[in-house]
Amino acid sequence: MPATAFSVRFARELDVDQLAMLMTGLQPTSERDGAELLSTFGDSIRSDVQCSSCGKFGARVVRSSRSPRGSRAVLRQAHFRFVDPNGGNAHHPFCEFYSDDEDRSAQASLLDFGSEKSTETRAVRLLVCKGIEQGLFDQRRVREMRQWFFDLKSASRFTLTTSPEAISWTRALHRHPSYQRWIFHPAQAEMPAFNWKAAAKSQFTEDHQHLFALIRGVPMDDAVCRQAGGLLRKHYQREVFDPTVLQRYYDAAVSLAAFVAVNGGIDIGRVRPESFRLKGAPVALLALCALVLFVSNWDMNAAIAAFARLLLAPVPSDLTLGNVIGLNPFHEYAAWRVLILSAQVAAKSPGELDYDRQLAATEAALREQHRQWKKQQS
Numbered sequence: 263m264p265a266t267a268f269s270v271r272f273a274r275e276l277d278v279d280q281l282a283m284l285m286t287g288l289q290p291t292s293e294r295d296g297a298e299l300l301s302t303f304g305d306s307i308r309s310d311v312q313c314s315s316c317g318k319f320g321a322r323v324v325r326s327s328r329s330p331r332g333s334r335a336v337l338r339q340a341h342f343r344f345v346d347p348n349g350g351n352a353h354h355p356f357c358e359f360y361s362d363d364e365d366r367s368a369q370a371s372l373l374d375f376g377s378e379k380s381t382e383t384r385a386v387r388l389l390v391c392k393g394i395e396q397g398l399f400d401q402r403r404v405r406e407m408r409q410w411f412f413d414l415k416s417a418s419r420f421t422l423t424t425s426p427e428a429i430s431w432t433r434a435l436h437r438h439p440s441y442q443r444w445i446f447h448p449a450q451a452e453m454p455a456f457n458w459k460a461a462a463k464s465q466f467t468e469d470h471q472h473l474f475a476l477i478r479g480v481p482m483d484d485a486v487c488r489q490a491g492g493l494l495r496k497h498y499q500r501e502v503f504d505p506t507v508l509q510r511y512y513d514a515a516v517s518l519a520a521f522v523a524v525n526g527g528i529d530i531g532r533v534r535p536e537s538f539r540l541k542g543a544p545v546a547l548l549a550l551c552a553l554v555l556f557v558s559n560w561d562m563n564a565a566i567a568a569f570a571r572l573l574l575a576p577v578p579s580d581l582t583l584g585n586v587i588g589l590n591p592f593h594e595y596a597a598w599r600v601l602i603l604s605a606q607v608a609a610k611s612p613g614e615l616d617y618d619r620q621l622a623a624t625e626a627a628l629r630e631q632h633r634q635w636k637k638q639q640s
């Protein structure tokens with residue numbers, strides 16, 4: 263249920279009230295809201311308003327619903343629903359708005375540069391205004407970028423069969439201290455306070471080098487793994503897009519974001535640029551970097567030159583130009599990446615995908631080695 267959608271006629275992303283104001287010239291009020299003002303414009307809206315993500319037409323305005331007993335609290339704000347000629351769902355099945363439930367994660371892919379209040383989004387918003395005023399891009403180009411990313415993703419697909427255990431197994435491997443190398447010998451266990459747990463962990467490291475090589479350098483934390491689990495529940499055994507096709511573009515956008523953060527002289531918040539690759543770049547900056555790279559045909563130095571122009575441009579005269587609802591093209595990318603990596607890790611993992619039980623088995627095997635060795639010694 264997208265709250266905003268793209269109007270071809272007005273060449274920008276609009277919510278229901280904004281569209282009503284532009285189409286009718288009237289200001290929506292609490293008595294006559296935008297949805298009501300638009301009630302006679304159904305045909306033109308259907309052929310004019312596109313889904314921000316998949317680009318499909320067929321928009322209908324759904325009125326806001328308020329809680330009962332005269333309360334003014336809005337349960338669900340006015341939004342667009344995309345309906346095909348047969349009355350079915352018009353969204354592409356891979357569109358993040360395809361499922362009609364009120365999905366907050368879908369909304370998270372939309373960044374409202376105009377309303378966000380953080381330092382980083384304010385800084386990025388100013389740059390967006392400058393970019394539009396300087397003619398570097400406009401909302402039509404933003405829409406084109408979204409469509410380009412959507413088509414790229416949906417062109418490559420596979421059936422999701424990862425098991426839920428694979429995610430927790432991969433998460434546990436990621437957490438395991440694999441950098442320390444140590445080869446066990448039974449004689450070591452003669453130490454007066456020999457630590458079998460530590461020995462088992464070291465042995466585990468030695469036994470699973472091929473898996474650590476797979477996951478090294480891939481950003482992963484509990485939140486991303488929870489998100490990956492949610493995606494798995496939603497899409498298990500269904501055909502999904504293959505997000506790995508985005509990696510090249512994601513890496514480029516992160517590189518540009520880090521370069522801009524180091525050399526741009528703008529305040530981008532707390533995350534240090536050197537950790538963008540592992541912890542993720544600030545979302546608004548990442549989305550702007552994707553846009554600048556897109557309008558620069560993914561040429562890094564052309565994008566940097568465009569950024570220099572943006573940063574050096576005078577303060578824009580119209581700050582409302584930055585009310586771009588810019589799509590973060592890498593919405594849920596980290597979670598999808600973890601999901602796919604988990605499948606690869608699981609395919610290369612012999613035995614059960616249970617970290618604690620594997621460690622316990624490893625420890626038991628070491629103790630047995632030691633017992634055999636002792637027997638030979640006596």
Ligand SMILES: [Zn+2]
Nearest residue numbers: 313316353357
């Ligand atoms: Zn859609």
